[in-house]
Structures are given as structure tokens and as C-alpha cells.
Amino acid sequence: MPRPPHSTVRNRLLRAMAPEDFARLQPHLDPLSLQLREVVIAPDAPVEELFFLESGMVSISTAHDERRVEVGLVGSEGLVGAVPVALDCLTTPQVYFVQLSGEGWSIGRGALCAALDESPALRRLLLRYVHTLIVQITQTAYAHASLSLESRLARWLLMCHDRTEGDELVLTHEFLSMMLGVQRAGVTLAIQNLEGAGRIRAKRRRIEVLDRAKLLALTNGSYGTPEGEYARLIEGA
Incomplete structure (x- = not known):
């Protein structure tokens, strides 16, 4: 080949x-x-x-x-x-x-x-x-030691967004709970809070990034240095 x-x-x-x-x-x-x-x-x-x-x-x-x-x-x-x-x-x-x-x-x-x-x-x-x-x-x-669950989730969503085409991420609550080291119930609540603030739109097995700037504002400097x-x-x- x-x-x-x-x-x-x-x-x-x-x-x-x-x-x-x-x-x-x-x-x-x-x-x-x-x-x-x-x-x-x-x-x-x-x-x-x-x-x-x-x-x-x-x-x-x-x-x-x-x-x-x-x-x-x-x-x-x-x-x-x-x-x-x-x-x-x-x-x-x-x-x-x-x-x-x-x-x-x-x-x-x-x-x-x-x-x-x-x-x-x-x-x-x-x-x-x-x-x-x-x-x-x-x-x-x-991030794991110092930030809230919502801040850690915002960071991971930005990192995933960097590595995909378009604004829609195929991410299940199971994967997000593993990524963040928390129970699925905590992930569900954090997603609801981000969605309520207009940062994301949650769908079944998908998350759409609506406003990167609003996500970035939550990360407290944990996103951007490696990039x-x-x-x-x-x-x-």
C-alpha cells in the first residue's frame, strides 16, 4: 500500500x-x-x-x-x-x-x-x-487537585474540541466520569450547569461546544500552557 x-x-x-x-x-x-x-x-x-x-x-x-x-x-x-x-x-x-x-x-x-x-x-x-x-x-x-468539577470538565471539553473537527463531541457520561475521576451523577450535574450557562448543548452521547470563551473562563489557567x-x-x- x-x-x-x-x-x-x-x-x-x-x-x-x-x-x-x-x-x-x-x-x-x-x-x-x-x-x-x-x-x-x-x-x-x-x-x-x-x-x-x-x-x-x-x-x-x-x-x-x-x-x-x-x-x-x-x-x-x-x-x-x-x-x-x-x-x-x-x-x-x-x-x-x-x-x-x-x-x-x-x-x-x-x-x-x-x-x-x-x-x-x-x-x-x-x-x-x-x-x-x-x-x-x-x-x-x-486541575484534579485544585479545581471544581465544572472547571475540570470545561478544560477537558476544550482539549477534546481541539482534537476534533466541528463543534460536536462524541463523549458519553461514562467516558467523562473516567476522564474526571468522578461518579456519573457528578458529571451529569456539571453538564447541566454548563448547558444552563450557555457554554455547551448536551445531546444523547454528544456535547456541542457553543462558546469556547465561556469554557476558557472557567479553567483558571489549567488550559493553554501545554497548547x-x-x-x-x-x-x-
């Missing part, structure tokens, strides 16, 4: 690569479809494949017993599996699973590592991306 030309890829990290670095990866990129709830990296299992998303979203979550709490989110801006591979770890205790189905490109760990060994510029770009993801995770920790770092270090490089 033909590999994607650099000019047509939608993954922002691939697009940010120098042409010669993209050419190193291009022969090893295989198309894939991501299915809702699919586990793409299991905890404590060898990370053998990584995924450049073109659409959809993958959650990075802690997993204790049957409970999951989301700590990070990867969409078309990033690479699923970047942290353990860039830091030369064979496994990760976290679970990566599909929150929103989509498409992308897979690449084997060996092929990516060989390209990183050949190109210091490519390694620097990947480590910069890892930095932005770590910043995102630290902001999540701040700014990405723009500065990846797209501004």
Missing part, C-alpha cells in the same frame, strides 16, 4: 518534521483504524508499535483494579507511545485506549528508533513533543 506524501498527512507532528526526517519514517508508516475502547498499549506490556493519529483520540490513563482515570490525551497533534519509546523504556504502567475512533499511521518501535539514531533533529523534535505531553499531564494533576508549549516548540521550531 502506498505511503502518505508529506504534503497530505494531517498529523501535526509528522507535518512539523523536516522533509528528510519524514522520508526516514515514510516507508515504515502503515495505515490503521482505531476502534472505540480499543487498548492500543496495555500496561506493563512491551511497546512495540506507535501511532501517529490523523483523527480520533487516545486516552492515557492510570489503571488500578477496574478503575481508570485519564491523565493525558493524544490526538492528531501527537504520537501515541512517544514517552516510553523516547525515554528508552520497554514498557509503561499506563494504559492507552481509544476514546474516539479514528484513523492514523502505525510505525514499529525499531524503525522509529533507527530514524532517531540517524537524525538528532528528529530526536529533538520528539523530545520536545514529550515535554509538551508531560506539561499536559502536570496541568491535569493541578502554548506545543505551538512554540513544535510548530514554531
Whole structure:
């Protein structure tokens, strides 16, 4: 199957690569479809494949017993599996699973590592991306520790909105409760409050973003720092 030309890829990290670095990866990129709830990296299992998303979203979550709490989110801006591979770890205790189905490109760990060994510029770009993801995770920790449920929900909705086309998000109350680490009843109340304030419109299994500025006003600085770092270090490089 033909590999994607650099000019047509939608993954922002691939697009940010120098042409010669993209050419190193291009022969090893295989198309894939991501299915809702699919586990793409299991905890404590060898990370053998990584995924450049073109659409959809993958959650990075802690997993204790049957409970999951989301700590990070990867969409078309990033690479699923970047942290353990860039830091030369064979496994990760976290679970990566599909929150929103989509498409992308897979690449084997060996092929990516060989390209990183050949190109210091490519390694620097990947480590910069890892930095932005770590910043995102630290902001999540701040939000969980310091903000109200409505503020945390507003932040996640903005992050999901960044990674989808259009204003309608396919997000169930079950997923939102996992993302926020709370019971579904709390999510339902927070959604009702955001809807009553004209920030969103709730539908069955969908949420429509009506006013980003009103959502942003609730986030108390927890949204924007990782996004700014990405723009500065990846797209501004």
C-alpha cells in the first residue's frame, strides 16, 4: 500500500518534521483504524508499535483494579507511545485506549528508533513533543487537585474540541466520569450547569461546544500552557 506524501498527512507532528526526517519514517508508516475502547498499549506490556493519529483520540490513563482515570490525551497533534519509546523504556504502567475512533499511521518501535539514531533533529523534535505531553499531564494533576468539577470538565471539553473537527463531541457520561475521576451523577450535574450557562448543548452521547470563551473562563489557567508549549516548540521550531 502506498505511503502518505508529506504534503497530505494531517498529523501535526509528522507535518512539523523536516522533509528528510519524514522520508526516514515514510516507508515504515502503515495505515490503521482505531476502534472505540480499543487498548492500543496495555500496561506493563512491551511497546512495540506507535501511532501517529490523523483523527480520533487516545486516552492515557492510570489503571488500578477496574478503575481508570485519564491523565493525558493524544490526538492528531501527537504520537501515541512517544514517552516510553523516547525515554528508552520497554514498557509503561499506563494504559492507552481509544476514546474516539479514528484513523492514523502505525510505525514499529525499531524503525522509529533507527530514524532517531540517524537524525538528532528528529530526536529533538520528539523530545520536545514529550515535554509538551508531560506539561499536559502536570496541568491535569493541578486541575484534579485544585479545581471544581465544572472547571475540570470545561478544560477537558476544550482539549477534546481541539482534537476534533466541528463543534460536536462524541463523549458519553461514562467516558467523562473516567476522564474526571468522578461518579456519573457528578458529571451529569456539571453538564447541566454548563448547558444552563450557555457554554455547551448536551445531546444523547454528544456535547456541542457553543462558546469556547465561556469554557476558557472557567479553567483558571489549567488550559493553554501545554497548547502554548506545543505551538512554540513544535510548530514554531
